[in-house]
Amino acid sequence: MGHLTLEQRYTISCMLKENYQQIDIAKAIGRHKSVVCREIKRNCDKRNGSYNHDLAQRKYEKRNKGKPKKIRFTDEKKQLIVKLLEDKYSPEQISGYCKRNGIDMVSHERIYQYIWQDKKQGGKLYIHLRTRGKRYRKRGNMKDSRGIIKDRVCISKRPQIVGEKQRFGDLEIDTIIGKDHKGAILTINDRATGLLKMKKVNSRSAEEVKEATIELLKPLKPFLHTITGDNGKEFALHQDIAKELNIDFYFARPYHSWESGANENLNGLIRQYIPKKADLEQYTFKQIQWIEQQINQRSRKRFNFASPFEMFNQKVAFVT
Numbered sequence: 001m002g003h004l005t006l007e008q009r010y011t012i013s014c015m016l017k018e019n020y021q022q023i024d025i026a027k028a029i030g031r032h033k034s035v036v037c038r039e040i041k042r043n044c045d046k047r048n049g050s051y052n053h054d055l056a057q058r059k060y061e062k063r064n065k066g067k068p069k070k071i072r073f074t075d076e077k078k079q080l081i082v083k084l085l086e087d088k089y090s091p092e093q094i095s096g097y098c099k100r101n102g103i104d105m106v107s108h109e110r111i112y113q114y115i116w117q118d119k120k121q122g123g124k125l126y127i128h129l130r131t132r133g134k135r136y137r138k139r140g141n142m143k144d145s146r147g148i149i150k151d152r153v154c155i156s157k158r159p160q161i162v163g164e165k166q167r168f169g170d171l172e173i174d175t176i177i178g179k180d181h182k183g184a185i186l187t188i189n190d191r192a193t194g195l196l197k198m199k200k201v202n203s204r205s206a207e208e209v210k211e212a213t214i215e216l217l218k219p220l221k222p223f224l225h226t227i228t229g230d231n232g233k234e235f236a237l238h239q240d241i242a243k244e245l246n247i248d249f250y251f252a253r254p255y256h257s258w259e260s261g262a263n264e265n266l267n268g269l270i271r272q273y274i275p276k277k278a279d280l281e282q283y284t285f286k287q288i289q290w291i292e293q294q295i296n297q298r299s300r301k302r303f304n305f306a307s308p309f310e311m312f313n314q315k316v317a318f319v320t
Contacts, residue, residue, distance in 0.1 A: 003060070006053065009057055015028060022036045081114065082125065090108075094108065095107060167315070170226045171189065171228070173229040183203070183280035186209060187266065193315055196292055196296055200283060200288050206234055217247075224245055228252060235249075273294070
């Protein structure tokens, strides 16, 4: 899987300070526990044995500096990349496709670099990207100020039980943006049952998103535990949401959308009813409710073809 990133080292540092076991840290960063063990031993402070992400990164960069680099980005690879880009493959899809089919290929980050270099030289490869020229941000760029929310609590501090997807009430929250960035749909998904709650909002202002979140979840308040979102400014009033619903609010790390992957996948289902760039003004309150119901009663392979409604009834016993 390659070398550890600065952000993965930051996670290791934070979790060690919280006295997490190495096996738990390994799960959090998606690596084998032996990688974590070796990283701590190799890059800790030799004077006192403590581990700090900045020191660890400097040690790694010092060892790596001057190391001869194997030239892997051949003309043959570039030709294949151009062909697949023209076929509307994203850099991630190009890398994944080649890996699955045993084709040697550079990383998707390197493909992005190649595209931006081509653009600077007057090339047009970037027009094949879905973003059509919006600059790709490196996941490890900790100095980027976008999405920094006051008093946010990192996902690394979220209880381990949330990752097990067994109890009802561990939620993920997201927004779907309308055409020309007009309007949005707030989506909230339970990790254990797949149950969806959604509501159209006129804007992604923090105040409106807060009110919509509370309205959707208040009937379920006794059963709620945690909620996890990305770093969008619409969640800036997370503390108000947490207080009103008596729930713990966590944030995925910047540019780590897969850490709230359940909602990312669910938004893909919603897109079957509401295509990208759709004019949300055309969708009524009743239509949004109908879409929510359709998704909640649809069978899911992950639940052995039970529906989210059925899983919800299994997890939560209502007193009638």
